[in-house]
Amino acid sequence: MMQTEQDSPQKVVCEALVQIKNAEGLHMRPAMQFVDIASKFDCDITVSNDQNTVDGKSIMQMSMLAATCGTKLKIKAEGADAQEAVDALRGLVEEKHFDEPTPSNQKKR
Amino acid sequence: MEIKKGIAVSPGISIAKLLIIDSEDYRIPRRQIEPSQRMMEIQHVRDAFKAAIGELTEFEAAQDDTEGGKIKDIFAVHLRFLHDRSLRKRITDLVYSESVTAEYAVSATMREIASHFAKQKDAYISERAADMYDIERRLLKQLLGGRREDVEHLTEEVAVVARELSPTQTAAFNRKFVKGLATDAGGRTSHTAIVARSLGIPAVVALEDLTECVSGGDTVIIDGNRGIVIVNPDEQTIQQYEEYSQEFAQLEHKLDAIREKPAVTRDGVKITLLGNIEFPDEAEMVLQKGGEGIGLYRTEFLYLNRESEPTEQEHYEAYAETIGVFKHRPVIIRTVDLGADKYTQSKRFAPEPNPFLGLRSIRFCLQNLTMFKRQMHAILRASVLGDVKIMFPLISNLQEMKQATMILRDVMDDLNEESVKYNKDVEVGIMVETPSAALTASTLARDADFLSIGTNDLIQYTLAVDRGNELVSTLYSAADPAVLRLIRTVIQDAHKAQIDVSVCGEMASEPEYIMLLLGMGIRTISLTPPMIPEIKQIIRSVTVQDCNNLARTILGMNSERQISNYLRDAARKILPEAF
Numbered sequence: 001m002m003q004t005e006q007d008s009p010q011k012v013v014c015e016a017l018v019q020i021k022n023a024e025g026l027h028m029r030p031a032m033q034f035v036d037i038a039s040k041f042d043c044d045i046t047v048s049n050d051q052n053t054v055d056g057k058s059i060m061q062m063s064m065l066a067a068t069c070g071t072k073l074k075i076k077a078e079g080a081d082a083q084e085a086v087d088a089l090r091g092l093v094e095e096k097h098f099d100e101p102t103p104s105n106q107k108k109r
Numbered sequence: 110m111e112i113k114k115g116i117a118v119s120p121g122i123s124i125a126k127l128l129i130i131d132s133e134d135y136r137i138p139r140r141q142i143e144p145s146q147r148m149m150e151i152q153h154v155r156d157a158f159k160a161a162i163g164e165l166t167e168f169e170a171a172q173d174d175t176e177g178g179k180i181k182d183i184f185a186v187h188l189r190f191l192h193d194r195s196l197r198k199r200i201t202d203l204v205y206s207e208s209v210t211a212e213y214a215v216s217a218t219m220r221e222i223a224s225h226f227a228k229q230k231d232a233y234i235s236e237r238a239a240d241m242y243d244i245e246r247r248l249l250k251q252l253l254g255g256r257r258e259d260v261e262h263l264t265e266e267v268a269v270v271a272r273e274l275s276p277t278q279t280a281a282f283n284r285k286f287v288k289g290l291a292t293d294a295g296g297r298t299s300h301t302a303i304v305a306r307s308l309g310i311p312a313v314v315a316l317e318d319l320t321e322c323v324s325g326g327d328t329v330i331i332d333g334n335r336g337i338v339i340v341n342p343d344e345q346t347i348q349q350y351e352e353y354s355q356e357f358a359q360l361e362h363k364l365d366a367i368r369e370k371p372a373v374t375r376d377g378v379k380i381t382l383l384g385n386i387e388f389p390d391e392a393e394m395v396l397q398k399g400g401e402g403i404g405l406y407r408t409e410f411l412y413l414n415r416e417s418e419p420t421e422q423e424h425y426e427a428y429a430e431t432i433g434v435f436k437h438r439p440v441i442i443r444t445v446d447l448g449a450d451k452y453t454q455s456k457r458f459a460p461e462p463n464p465f466l467g468l469r470s471i472r473f474c475l476q477n478l479t480m481f482k483r484q485m486h487a488i489l490r491a492s493v494l495g496d497v498k499i500m501f502p503l504i505s506n507l508q509e510m511k512q513a514t515m516i517l518r519d520v521m522d523d524l525n526e527e528s529v530k531y532n533k534d535v536e537v538g539i540m541v542e543t544p545s546a547a548l549t550a551s552t553l554a555r556d557a558d559f560l561s562i563g564t565n566d567l568i569q570y571t572l573a574v575d576r577g578n579e580l581v582s583t584l585y586s587a588a589d590p591a592v593l594r595l596i597r598t599v600i601q602d603a604h605k606a607q608i609d610v611s612v613c614g615e616m617a618s619e620p621e622y623i624m625l626l627l628g629m630g631i632r633t634i635s636l637t638p639p640m641i642p643e644i645k646q647i648i649r650s651v652t653v654q655d656c657n658n659l660a661r662t663i664l665g666m667n668s669e670r671q672i673s674n675y676l677r678d679a680a681r682k683i684l685p686e687a688f
Contacts (some may be wrong), residue, residue, distance in 0.1 A: 024233045025231055025233060025234060026234075027233050027234055027237065028182075028183075028186040028237055028240065029182050029186065031186075032182075032185060032186050032189050035189060036189075055195060058193050058194070058195040058196070059186070059189040059190055059193050060190060060193045060195055060196045060199075060222065061195060063226075063234075063237065064222065064225055064226075066225075066226070066229045066231065066234045068231045068234065
């Protein structure tokens with residue numbers, strides 16, 4: 001957009017700390033939603049928990065984080081569209097919580 | 110050099126490079142490859158991913174969005190994994206760094222990821238291990254499918270090594286190049302054994318973990334006489350075996366010389382020797398070996414290794430080809446015996462928990478009338494070409510026999526209406542393969558033109574032993590007193606009803622049982638073609654008087670071991686070279 005072709009990509013680094021809010025955690029379908037959104041962006045995206053840092057565009061790596069409800073993750077994006085990427089992913093995790101119920105609004109059995 | 114001991118099921122010696130057929134149903138063993146082969150294996154991995162993606166994309170598209178699209182979601186997730194470059198890289202890196210096969214790298218990697226999931230405390234996440242196994246199987250199916258095609262398009266001689274071989278696999282072999290078979294599982298009468306004997310190639314089964322001890326391209330010696338397989342033999346061993354192999358060939362040659370001589374005992378009793386065949390091109394071998402007709406023409410091959418059912422014309426052409434070889438000598442066509450095999454089970458909507466006691470053989474036919482009638486239509490049409498007889502397998506009660514015969518009459522009516530010629534007096538017989546049929550043979554014999562004792566199933570059902578299970582296969586024996594008493598009953602009942610009775614099981618091709626069968630009153634034997642000369646040699650060396658005495662002694666014995674030792678000693682005196 002603002003960048004011209006001969007310029008090197010603008011080095012933007014963005015980070016966000018998010019918490020998994022849906023009751024069932026980052027299982028397969030949420031992991032798929034996450035990588036699908038992450039893959040739309042050109043920037044490199046990594047996701048970390050306490051121990052590991054993984055590629056946010058790899059479903060294998062994301063699902064192997066095995067993040068359960070309440071887990072805190074750091075999303076880090078590097079590249080021209082880093083800000084948009086982090087915003088979109090934070091929205092997915094914290095606001096939409098993967099279109100799934102959270103413990104508080106889950107029906108009591 | 111590694112020597113493995115198994116059960117010899119088909120005689121001969123083969124020295125060849127091996128070709129392994131793995132199965133996605135079993136753990137894939139770790140197998141090394143040459144560093145120079147690594148790029149090819151990596152390409153195999155890539156191709157498998159590509160093919161699996163193609164297959165899954167089709168599946169996904171075919172799913173509708175019912176049930177909240179959950180099934181569609183599962184496929185979508187699996188597709189993301191297959192598209193995940195870091196997953197593919199993890200697998201190809203393993204192939205490269207450790208020089209292992211594509212199958213092993215896929216299996217090891219997917220299982221590692223699965224166990225990572227399985228370790229998680231959260232039940233929802235730990236269950237994802239199942240998805241990883243599913244992806245593993247999908248990739249392996251592609252990889253192994255490719256290898257199976259290799260067996261169909263061989264260009265050099267190989268010995269095939271597998272956990273076990275299914276009829277579908279053996280039917281697809283390029284038989285010109287397969288020189289020997291060796292399997293982990295199986296017993297004397299497993300499918301591998303039957304196929305090897307009919308092809309006249311050596312085979313050893315029940316080797317337990319052979320597939321885990323070999324790599325593609327290893328040389329193996331398969332010693333089908335002694336039940337030994339030697340992996341990567343040294344020079345000296347190869348030389349010894351080459352000499353031994355020549356001696357064995359000479360013995361075979363000597364036996365071939367009696368081909369033209371009649372199968373008559375020393376006291377002048379004529380015995381009819383027929384061949385068991387599976388493929389039309391085996392018919393020639395029966396003649397070459399001195400067989401006088403076909404006593405068991407298995408027709409399952411028409412159904413295996415293909416997607417759709419054979420047409421009536423395809424049935425007819427196969428039968429016509431075989432009958433053409435025998436002109437006016439008998440050809441007994443057995444109606445299709447499908448059901449308990451892996452092929453039919455895998456096509457079934459829900460596999461049967463106990464297929465050998467399930468919807469198999471004649472039962473399967475009686476519930477699939479269109480298929481059954483189509484085959485009988487073709488057999489009847491071919492009946493004018495020679496001396497054709499029809500045989501129903503696995504009849505276990507009178508009702509089944511009457512039903513099958515009634516359907517045959519229906520098909521005859523159809524042919525009458527179509528004005529198609531057929532032999533109206535075609536003989537119809539049954540196989541006696543269950544204890545229930547053996548015990549009611551006197552009743553069944555009233556409606557049958559002949560009885561043929563199928564000893565393989567009869568032994569399995571009488572002794573309650575799975576002949577393919579190496580843990581109990583030693584209990585499986587034709588020399589068991591229970592089996593012998595049933596056989597004697599069937600023979601006596603057939604004689605009383607004045608109809609023909611023959612033996613067509615594996616028992617009939619084992620030299621040690623021939624005297625006993627003659628002594629019990631058998632005069633027609635149908636067996637695997639390569640064994641005909643040896644059995645004829647035995648027949649020509651004995652008198653019926655001796656056989657009767659032997660049978661009387663045997664039937665007074667109460668233990669399997671005592672009987673089999675006695676039989677072996679008796680046979681050794683007659684044909685020492687074979688033992």
